[in-house]
Amino acid sequence: MNGGQTARATGAAARIHRPRRSERSRRAALLALVVAGATMGAAAGVRHARAEEKAEAGRNFAGSIQLDYLAVPTEKIARPLARDGATVEVSLKLAVDFSSNISSNVKVCYGCHGLEVGMAFFDLRVADQLNFRVGRFTPAFGDFPLRHDPANHRTSDKPLPYDMGRMLRLGEWNMSVLPAPWVDNGLEISGTQFFGQRSQVDYAVYAVSGPKGQSGGTDLDFVESRSSYIDNNSRPSLGARLATTIGLGESSTVSLGGSGMAGRYDPQNRLSFLILGGDFVLRLNGVFLRAEYLIRRTQMALGDDPAARFRYGPGPDGKYSDFFTKEGWYAELEVPVGRVDLVGRWDGLRRRGNVERSSALRSTSVLLRWTAAASVRIGETLRLKLSAERYDFSDFEDEIALHLGVAGPF
Amino acid sequence: MVGLIAIAAGCGRGQVFRAGVLAPPVGAPTDIAEACELASHRCARCHPLSRIDLARIQNPQHWDWYVSRMRLQPRSGIAPQEQPAIVRCLVARSFGLAAAEELPK
Numbered sequence: 001m002n003g004g005q006t007a008r009a010t011g012a013a014a015r016i017h018r019p020r021r022s023e024r025s026r027r028a029a030l031l032a033l034v035v036a037g038a039t040m041g042a043a044a045g046v047r048h049a050r051a052e053e054k055a056e057a058g059r060n061f062a063g064s065i066q067l068d069y070l071a072v073p074t075e076k077i078a079r080p081l082a083r084d085g086a087t088v089e090v091s092l093k094l095a096v097d098f099s100s101n102i103s104s105n106v107k108v109c110y111g112c113h114g115l116e117v118g119m120a121f122f123d124l125r126v127a128d129q130l131n132f133r134v135g136r137f138t139p140a141f142g143d144f145p146l147r148h149d150p151a152n153h154r155t156s157d158k159p160l161p162y163d164m165g166r167m168l169r170l171g172e173w174n175m176s177v178l179p180a181p182w183v184d185n186g187l188e189i190s191g192t193q194f195f196g197q198r199s200q201v202d203y204a205v206y207a208v209s210g211p212k213g214q215s216g217g218t219d220l221d222f223v224e225s226r227s228s229y230i231d232n233n234s235r236p237s238l239g240a241r242l243a244t245t246i247g248l249g250e251s252s253t254v255s256l257g258g259s260g261m262a263g264r265y266d267p268q269n270r271l272s273f274l275i276l277g278g279d280f281v282l283r284l285n286g287v288f289l290r291a292e293y294l295i296r297r298t299q300m301a302l303g304d305d306p307a308a309r310f311r312y313g314p315g316p317d318g319k320y321s322d323f324f325t326k327e328g329w330y331a332e333l334e335v336p337v338g339r340v341d342l343v344g345r346w347d348g349l350r351r352r353g354n355v356e357r358s359s360a361l362r363s364t365s366v367l368l369r370w371t372a373a374a375s376v377r378i379g380e381t382l383r384l385k386l387s388a389e390r391y392d393f394s395d396f397e398d399e400i401a402l403h404l405g406v407a408g409p410f
Numbered sequence: 411m412v413g414l415i416a417i418a419a420g421c422g423r424g425q426v427f428r429a430g431v432l433a434p435p436v437g438a439p440t441d442i443a444e445a446c447e448l449a450s451h452r453c454a455r456c457h458p459l460s461r462i463d464l465a466r467i468q469n470p471q472h473w474d475w476y477v478s479r480m481r482l483q484p485r486s487g488i489a490p491q492e493q494p495a496i497v498r499c500l501v502a503r504s505f506g507l508a509a510a511e512e513l514p515k
Contacts, residue, residue, distance in 0.1 A: 058472030060465050097475035128482060128490065146484060152457050192482055194489045202484040245485050251451035255485055281485070283455065381460040409461050 058097040065090050066150035068157075068385070068405030072168065075399065082168045082401070083112055089150050091118065101125040105137075112165050113226060118183050129191035136229070138181045139188055140204035140241040141259040142292055143279040148181045149409075154334055154375040156385045156403035160347040160367065161277075161294040161328025164222075168391050168399050172360045173349060173367065174219050177294040177328040178275055184208035185229065186236060198247020202257075203240070210237025211273060213265040218300040218356055219324075220265055220273065237263025243279075255281040271299045286336040293329045300324065300354070310354045312363055324353025343373040343387075361395055368392040373403075382408040432459055435502050442510060445499035452488045452496060453480075462500065470501045470509055 066089045072078035079085075093107040107119035121135030138145050144162050147153045157166040164179035186208030194200045209231035211220045224232075243257030259277040264270065277294040299322055303309045306320040314320045330347030348368045355361050373387035385405040392398050432453070434446040453459055467473050474497050481488040488496065494514055502510035 056468065058468055058475055060467065060472075060476070062461070062464065062466075095479075097472060097479060100475045100478045103475070103479050123479070125478075125482060131482060140484060143485075147456060149457075151461075190484075192484070192486075197489040197492060198487070200485070200487070200489075204484070241484075243484060245487060247487070250448075251454075253455075253485075253487055286454070380463065381458075383458075409458065409464055 060095045060097075061093070062095070062409065063090070063092040064149050064151035064407065064409045066156070066385075066405055066407035068166075068403055068407075070156075070166065071402045071404075073400055073402065074397070078168075081172075081396075081399075082170065083165055087112055087166075091149060093119065104135075113223075116183070116226060117229075118181060127191070129193055131190050133188040133190065134186075136183060136185045137188065138183055139186070139206045139208050139239055139261070140190060140202075141178060141182065141239065141261060141275070142180075142241075142277045142294065143255070143257060143281055143290060144292060145180045145182065150405075150407045151383075151409040154341045154343050154383075154385065155345065155371065155373045155387050156405040156407075157387075159292070159328075159330035159332065159345065160349050160369060161292060161330060167367075167369075168401060169367070169393065169396060172396070173351070173365075175222055176349065177296045177326050178277075179222055179226075183226065184210065184237075185231075196247075198253070200245050202243045202245075205238075205240045207236040207238055210235070210261075210263040211265045213271065215267050216301040216303060217266055217271065219298055232267050233264060233269040235264055235269050237261060237273075248284075251286075252284045253281075254283075255279070265298075266301070271301060273298045288334040289332070290334075291329070291331040293327070295325060295327045297323055297325050309356060311357050311359070312354045321354055324351060324355075326351045339377040341375040341377075343371070343375065345369075345371040345373070347371070364394075366394040378406075381410070382406060432462060432499060432503065434499065435507055438502060438507060441495075441515070442499060442502050442507065445495040446503070448492060449496040449499045452486065452492065455485065455487050456480075456483060462503075467500075467504050470497075470505055470513065473497050473500045473504065476500075 067086060069086045070082065070084045072082060072084055075081065090110040091107055093105065095103065095105050097103045102124055104122045105119045109116050109118040117136055119137055121133050121137045124132045144159055148158065158164065158180055160167060161177045162180035163176040165175065186206055188204055188206035190204035192200050192202050212225040212228060212232045213219065213221045239261030241257060241259040243255060245253050245255040247253050257279045260275065262274045264272050273296060275294065275296045277292060279292040282289040302320050302322050307313065310320065327350045330345055332343060332345040335342045348366065350366045351361060352364050354363065369389055369391050371387055371389045373385065376384040378384055385403065385407055387403040389401040390398065391401065431450040432446045434443045450459060453462060467476065477493055477497050480486060481493055498510045498513050501513060
């Protein structure tokens with residue numbers, strides 16, 4: 001599409017979706033509220049910072065590296081269905097603490113996707129219960145994204161609901177429900193209320209540019225979502241998270257959380273998505289039991305001729321369904337035994353809904369995976385990661401995958 | 411799931427399944443040793459303890475700001491009243507027992 005076409009398309013979209021005056025007023029009022037809140041928060045933060053002893057800002061440079069080798073012994077050449085062989089993930093992070101309540105973080109990541117900015121934000125903590133985060137960050141969703149860094153989790157790859165390119169058949173499945181880390185631009189307001197010494201409630205609400213997809217598309221485009229740093233449809237996506245952690249002892253807790261994010265993903269602002277998730281984490285000393293469930297409802301453009309585009313016909317009412325759902329889940333047990341952390345994981349994906357004629361999936365497709373893994377501590381920082389995975393596909397031959405990796409922070 | 415919870419509960423009680431700990435400095439008094447045990451429990455919730463040894467901390471106040479930021483990470487489990495003890499442990503490890511003694515308890 002050349003510049004003229006782009007301008008015409010944008011103009012047409014603007015004509016079609018020009019907001020009404022009342023909608024514009026509501027949006028302006030919301031924006032004013034957010035700006036006022038951020039300004040008041042900033043003023044409070046500056047006052048607090050001035051009140052503190054004038055000290056040099058604390059700067060900490062950190063990072064992590066993971067080199068992983070993926071082998072698929074059930075395939076002679078696995079490249080068509082996976083990014084097998086050796087892959088490296090590198091992150092470099094600079095955290096600056098200007099005071100006890102103002103900080104900034106910048107992080108760049110290098111992986112299969114090339115170099116990306118994973119963090120570039122300011123945090124302004126007015127109180128424990130009120131923090132403003134502005135910039136590029138991972139909005140609060142679920143539990144796993146809190147430990148997405150390869151140095152902070154024990155397996156070489158991520159659970160299927162959050163997979164970002166390491167699963168087998170990633171092309172046919174268009175990856176996961178919400179690839180982690182999900183990085184986006186926007187504003188997040190969050191906070192924590194502690195109850196005694198052992199329990200807390202965390203909340204977060206945010207407005208981000210949101211996932212992106214093609215005009216007339218049938219699913220999110222994760223490559224564009226990750227690599228484009230500008231909003232594609234002039235509308236933010238909104239999300240929220242609420243989680244509680246209850247202390248069971250000195251180092252044992254149980255946590256429950258719920259998350260949601262919704263918006264539209266196409267340039268014309270017509271196609272909606274909704275992602276919901278629930279998570280559970282039980283920690284008993286060094287033993288972790290984790291479980292999460294995510295579901296995404298994604299609207300599809302039917303096009304002028306759905307019969308030619310989609311494999312399955314209309315429903316009993318004669319109409320084509322214009323959405324599909326994609327679910328993802330995992331349950332994981334992590335047990336430390338001396339220098340070794342043992343991990344057993346069961347995870348899966350299920351997609352339900354019509355598919356394009358070119359798709360290898362069906363109206364209901366399921367992937368189940370079983371993983372046995374060990375993470376061996378080498379010295380104080382490095383970990384050797386070993387895992388074996390069995391993939392059970394509803395639409396393809398089952399596969400075995402083996403990982404051997406080294407990961408660590410620095 | 412019930413089976414996994416039962417396994418986790420069984421393993422969690424066993425002393426052999428002990429996560430790493432932040433060693434207090436040699437000759438540390440009891441309160442610093444206890445503070446380091448508390449820091450071990452809290453910090454290991456989200457990241458390996460080796461992250462602490464790798465952190466480039468310029469002065470004791472930097473540790474206070476750092477822990478303040480970590481405390482407000484979701485599910486940190488670090489209550490406000492626990493922050494001074496955790497900071498004392500980290501300062502003692504980074505800058506010595508004398509520096510930790512100057513901090514509020």
